[in-house]
Amino acid sequence: MASLRRTLPPVNSLVIFEAAARHLNFTRAASELGLTQAAVSRQIQALEASLGAPLFQRQARGLTMTKDGTRLHYATTMGLEYIATVCVDIRRRRGPKDLTVSSSVTFASYWLVGRLNNFRAAHPDVDLRLVASAPVSDLVSAGIDVAIRYGSGQWLGVVAERLFGNEIWPVCSPRYLEGREPPKSVEDLLDETLLHLGAFDRNWVTWEAWFKQLGVTMRPTKRGFTFDNYLILLQTAIRGEGIALCGQRLAEDFIARGDLIRPIETALVSDNAFYLVYPTDVPLSDSAQRFRDWIRAEVR
Structure with a gap:
């Protein structure tokens, strides 16, 4: 098999292409990926230049895919979904007591950290890792079990349980x-x-x-x-x-x-509230369920 590095375009451009082709809209793809619309457009242009073929037809009413774009979208979706499935399976093989929780830096600093000792005291066997960063668009890919988010509660691919207004x-x-x-x-x-x-x-x-x-x-x-x-x-x-x-x-x-x-x-x-969110299609681990039960009680 020829070197994948020589035959494949940059993997990041394929991920961006998959989202753009699925939405048929660069703006919505950018929102999902946490990028700007201009960044998505540049990546698609670079991918088309690398392949020497247009993948989208830009029309007044929006985007449609060319024949080559449809073929590539099918192949990309199959490949990325298989990779994602394997990655989820590997992450499930972590220690049964491992737990990764994500929240914003502000929420972690001013609310969550001061209460985590209560969780640790109740569940000393759980190895908790706190990721304090900007909201993560794909919890599964980032290896995050549960997250606390602030917003409308309307996010794709996750269950959102309202904690408090x-x-x-x-x-x-x-x-x-x-x-x-x-x-x-x-x-x-x-x-x-x-x-x-x-x-x-x-x-x-x-x-x-x-x-x-x-x-x-x-x-x-x-x-x-x-x-x-x-x-x-x-x-x-x-x-x-x-x-x-x-x-x-x-x-x-x-x-x-x-x-x-x-x-x-x-x-x-x-109008917004704080929510506990976790992936829709991945069962919660025992540690994640215990964290969910703990934070539900903590906010009462």
Whole structure:
């Protein structure tokens, strides 16, 4: 057999092609893979150049596959599905007490880690690995047993169990209000030093959106700081340098310790919630079932 490296195009381009051909839409393929639409388009163009043949016909109404594209999609789907099946089987052969849990860095830092000792105390035989990162689109391929996600609960390929909802509160350190009159209304917050998150995902509620939902127009102001990392933003609030927006569940431990307070009681109820998710087609291991039962009880 000829060297696969010489005859195959880059494997990553085949994975991207499979998603694009399945959706017949580069934008939806990009969303599934966690890429930009432009990145998907470049990969498809490179694959077509490598093969010397068009794989898609670009039409006003959308994409259709050429004859060569249909042949390649059939072969790619069969090959990748077989590889995925073997990988799932190999992962199942891990130690029966191994457990990999995924969540965002923020949720892991401000809610989950502080409670994992309770799980470990109840299940000392489980070898738990926590993956704190951006949401993973394919839990099985990443070797993740269960994950905690924030959003609408509508994700392909997973079961999503709602854990708890979320209210968005303004929070600040008691030091921020020392020696001054606290704000008495939502409008009063417009004159305060507000801490903004500059790089946010679609689930993030900005100050502008928070004010708008409460019927207040956010007027331009030079006061405040902008961050690209929420952990740093909240630490800045704890140091007494401004007012931040924070979800109820992320703020509750800080408030219980007295690190943060709510300068006003107004809250915005989010349409999103926190969910426990796990793959639809892969049975939960004993360790994953125990984690599911534990976190269900923990959030009551």
